[in-house]
Structure formats: structure tokens, C-alpha cells
Amino acid sequence: MAKAKAMDEVDDIFEIYAITEKTGLRDSLEKISQVGQIVQLPEIQKGVQCKSVVVDGSCITHHHLNEIREYYPDQEIFFILSNITNETQLKNVVAQCAAYKIHMLDEHLTLDQIKEEVHFELFQSRITKRNKIVGFFGTHSGAGVSTTAINVADVLSRCIDGKVLLLSLNAWDPADYFLDYKGKYLSDLNVELKTGSLTDERLLDSIHQYSEGSFYHLAGNRDIKLQRYFQTEQMAQLIQMVEKHFDIILIDGGCHFDNAVYAQSYKASEMKFLVTTQEPKGYQGYWPHIFHQIIEPLGGKSEDFMLLVNQIRPEVTLATYRDISEALDMDVLAIIPDEGFLGPTSIAQKTLLNQSGASSEYIRSLESIVNSIVVGCGLSLKSNVELFKQKKGFINRLFTKKSKATG
Incomplete structure (x- = not known):
């Protein structure tokens, strides 16, 4: 978390690499006030310069998480679950995310809720209000x-x-x-x-x-x-x-x-x-x-x-x-x-x-x-x-x- 704060202090901008085919996910992430340019691509590319990566599991499966971590060894990485059909599969994803220090996000979150979770992990502050x-x-x-x-x-x-x-x-x-x-x-x-x-x-x-x-x-x-x-x-x-x-x-x-x-x-x-x-x-x-x-x-x-x-x-x-x-x-x-x-x-x-x-x-x-x-x-x-x-x-x-x- 100290790493995220240090990056924030440098230039107040977090460029996010969104690996997804959903423009709605990119649009939601752009609502984070501290975030500057967001790059959206439907596939993994090694040379993309970014400070954090959001991976859509419906586009890139968990089998590629090790590859993404290799390409981006120091960045915060988020993986959105998708189409997990059994316990064994879930255990494998949990183990991989833990091994590569990747934040796992529930597939049943809305796009705005995904944005909130990314915002919290990057900046350690919630943007949601207390409800009743x-x-x-x-x-x-x-x-x-x-x-x-x-x-x-x-x-x-x-x-x-x-x-x-x-x-x-x-x-x-x-x-x-x-x-x-x-x-x-x-x-x-x-x-x-x-x-x-x-x-x-x-x-x-x-x-x-x-x-x-x-x-x-x-x-x-x-x-x-x-x-x-x-x-x-x-x-x-x-x-x-x-x-x-x-x-x-x-x-x-x-x-x-x-x-x-x-x-x-x-x-x-x-x-x-x-x-x-x-x-x-x-x-x-x-x-x-x-x-x-x-x-x-x-x-x-x-x-x-x-x-x-x-x-x-x-x-x-x-x-x-x-x-x-x-x-x-x-x-x-x-x-x-x-x-x-x-x-x-x-x-x-x-x-x-x-x-x-x-x-x-x-x-x-x-x-x-x-x-x-x-x-x-x-x-x-x-x-x-x-x-x-x-x-x-x-x-x-x-x-x-x-x-x-x-x-």
C-alpha cells in the first residue's frame, strides 16, 4: 500500500491498462478522479506502459495470470472472475491470485462497484457512502x-x-x-x-x-x-x-x-x-x-x-x-x-x-x-x-x- 501512495505522490496520475472488450468497464474506471489516461485492449501486450492492470476474466482466463505478472512485476493487478463453474476451478484461481499478489474481484459486482474496489486498493479510501x-x-x-x-x-x-x-x-x-x-x-x-x-x-x-x-x-x-x-x-x-x-x-x-x-x-x-x-x-x-x-x-x-x-x-x-x-x-x-x-x-x-x-x-x-x-x-x-x-x-x-x- 505504501507503494501506491508513493506513486500517487509523484504525479497524482494512475494510468490503467484495462484488458477487456467492454468499453463500459473502461468508462467506469475513468470516473476515478485520480486516474489519467486509460488504455483498453482485448489482449495481453507486453510493452504497454501502465501503473496498474485490470483484467476482465471473460476476456483473459486465469491461466494467463502468471504471464501478466511477469510482464508487470511491480504494478497493482486486478482480476475480475468470470464463468467459474466449480470448486476446483475457484481454488485454482484463488491460489494463483495469492501466488502472484493479484487482487481478485467478484464476478457479481457492478461496473461501478469494480471501480470502487480498484479505487480503494490504489488510494486506500472508499468513495461509497454509509447506507442504512x-x-x-x-x-x-x-x-x-x-x-x-x-x-x-x-x-x-x-x-x-x-x-x-x-x-x-x-x-x-x-x-x-x-x-x-x-x-x-x-x-x-x-x-x-x-x-x-x-x-x-x-x-x-x-x-x-x-x-x-x-x-x-x-x-x-x-x-x-x-x-x-x-x-x-x-x-x-x-x-x-x-x-x-x-x-x-x-x-x-x-x-x-x-x-x-x-x-x-x-x-x-x-x-x-x-x-x-x-x-x-x-x-x-x-x-x-x-x-x-x-x-x-x-x-x-x-x-x-x-x-x-x-x-x-x-x-x-x-x-x-x-x-x-x-x-x-x-x-x-x-x-x-x-x-x-x-x-x-x-x-x-x-x-x-x-x-x-x-x-x-x-x-x-x-x-x-x-x-x-x-x-x-x-x-x-x-x-x-x-x-x-x-x-x-x-x-x-x-x-x-x-x-x-x-x-
């Missing part, structure tokens, strides 16, 4: 991501001074079954997002407002054929549009991570919650593969997430929340008790758990999450509302035991 977007993700199907997100959104909407949107960006689950939903779906907006013709008026008409408070919802995809076909620019456009109209956005990101919907949800989220249960298939099975194969190679860290242990049951044969915290190397923010039959009963009755007789422990767990969002995103509370004060109970006793054990 919170992402909920799961270690496995059935972890309770949608249930948790919608209950948190409901509680949050009743205590902050502003509009709350639950954005169900889950290509596998529309999450429209908790309440009497009358809005449109992510899949209904697909064509307009793809063609860039979605208007603010059409978007707002598609979003459902629930009868109580300032709680809004756009349900996810219900077209099975579209599950893996939502595109990066579409999702980035949708998130940017809703940001203009809502004070806080909670994203239900589900548990599928190898697609543009997840990538944009992860990228946009200022705060990230990971929902898991005591089931080994999640925290021991599915999640480690996801983390090591998709999230970690692209710079993600376990500390990016705050852990929510859902459906907790105190049986001695099950993993404790401390076991799960250690296995995932994440701090536990809230422990959400198992409400048994109340879950499916509330769905059948079109009411939320927090409004249909849930235990005080369940309510307190939601309040803990809401408190963290209010403070973390700098939200304004209604004049007659204060941050929830946690009373002694099930969750507090568990945390007390942890502190004694580690003290």
Missing part, C-alpha cells in the same frame, strides 16, 4: 431467516421515526405467506429491471404497505425459472431505487450465495446478520463450504456477520450457542428461543410471532436486534420510544453463564 441497509442471511434452508427478518421489521417500524422496507431478495422464497400480502413480486419486476425501464412510481405501486405503522414489503421471486437468472445490474438498480424512498431497508437474503442476488445484498448491507440453528447441517455442514468457497476468497470475513442463534432449545444433546459461536468464529448478538407450534400457527392465521402470544424471551431477542440496528444505522426513535431495556430472563441467564465460564 441491513442484511439477514442463513446458514441453511429452514434456519428462520425470513421469519426473523419480518418480525424484526415489524417491531422496528413501530419504534422508529421513518419508513421500514423489508426487501425479500431471495430467488428461492418469496416470503409472502406471513401476512396478507397484496403487493407485486421481485419476479414481476424482472423485465423492467433488465431493460432499465422500472420507474419510481411503478416500484412504489408494487410495494405493499401493511395496515399498521410504517412497515412496507416487496416480496421475493416466485418464478422458479428465474431463480438463477437475476443479473447484477438489475439487483444493484433495485437497491439504489428503494434507498431513495425508505429510511431503513432490511434485506431477506436467504441462504443461497452463488448468485447476483446474494452478492448485491451482501455488498449493499451496512450490517449483516447470520441466522443459524443448533442443527449441525447448517453451522457445521453447509455454511463452512459457502464461507470458504465463496465469501472468504473474495475478501469476506467471519467478523462481517453478527450471529443470531434461532430456535434455541436447551437440550443437553444439542450444541450450545457458545459451541456454535466458536465453530463459526462469530459473536452472538441474540439467542432466539424455539416457539414450537406458534410458528406455523401464526403463519396459518396471517399474524406475526411477536403479535400472537410469543414468549417474553422471544420478544426480548427481537428487541436486542432492533436496538443494534437503531444504533448501528443511526436511526431516530419516535418521541415516545426509548431503546428497549433488557430485563433478566432466559437470554440474559445464558449470557451470564458464558461470562462466568470465560471470566
